[in-house]
Amino acid sequence: MKKNLNNNLIKLSKDLESLRYSPKPLKTFILRDPKTRKISKSAFEDRIIHHALINIIEPTFDKSFIYDFYANRKNKGNSFAIKRLTSFQRKITKNNKIKAYFLKADIKHYFQEVNHNILIEILKKKIKDENIIWLITKIINNIHKEENIKKGMPLGNLTSQFFANLYLNELDQFVKHKLKAKYYGRYVDDFIILHNSKEQLGVWKEEINNFLKTNLRIELHPEKSEIMHIKKGISFLGFRNFHHHKILKKNKRKLLKNKLNLIIKEHKEINNYKKLMNRIEAIFAHLETGNTFHLRNKIVNKVTNIT
Secondary structure (H helix, E strand, O other): OOOOHHHHHHHHHHHHHOOOOOOOOOEEEEEEOOOEEEEEEOOHHHHHHHHHHHHHHHHHHHOOOOOOEOOOOOOOOHHHHHHHHHHHHHHHOOOOOOOOEEEEEEEOOHHHHOEHHHHHHHHHOOOOOHHHHHHHHHHHHHHHOOOOOOEOOOEOOHHHHHHHHHHOHHHHHHHHHHOOOOEEEEEOOEEEEEEOOHHHHHHHHHHHHHHHHHHHOOOEOOOOOEEEEHHHOEEEOOEEEOOOOEEEOHHHHHHHHHHHHHHHHHHHHHOOHHHHHHHHHHHHHHHOOOOOHHHHHHHHHHHHOOO
């Protein structure tokens, strides 16, 4: 596809206009970091279509997203989410003067369970062009082309990220407007609610699980959905978040060490200083959210020794 780019783009455009477009089978590989995940990558020409599609439809849906949905959004992301959580902690406890609790939860086998028919109905609320719906249907059905299974989003595609985020916008609307939870935030399928009443969080947990089962055919992960006192620290986006400090979790430290070793190894092979610094800066942007001064110093020393 990358060769003869103009000709291939013209052909791709004609296939879309005539509704003859059909995505190629996904290339699948296993990634262990340390959790084992199956990554499914689309062909180059299909990824071009994915990016074009999201560029068109994302602005329409982004307007309907709640303020405290953080993943893959302009001016949001991990650091923003952690700062919002810190603000929630201070407000709900009146600067650590009164008791508060949190519900920390995620969805059981989320990416494997997204229901295609429900997703299409959600998309149809704002997309009236039948050709765009046809294209989206082609894309989401490509994950199980042979088995004809109508659920699941492949990890590794831009469209999967967007559709998975959109799917749980239904949950966001329910929590904010039906339950009227004030201190709620979500990053993909990982979400938190803070409240002064442990009993209220217990009631909301049941209501949320019933809503997910009934409306989206998914459910809370029973082992990863818990209500705890806020003083124990909220595990969210790689940090254990306390009132006055944030600790990077042990498994994230291990992942960071492995990632850093890989970055250094690649740098030694290609000797691209600018690329190295860009990747280190990206790591620092996340680490600076927490109390990681000594860890960042170690990284600086390690990088300095190879440059």
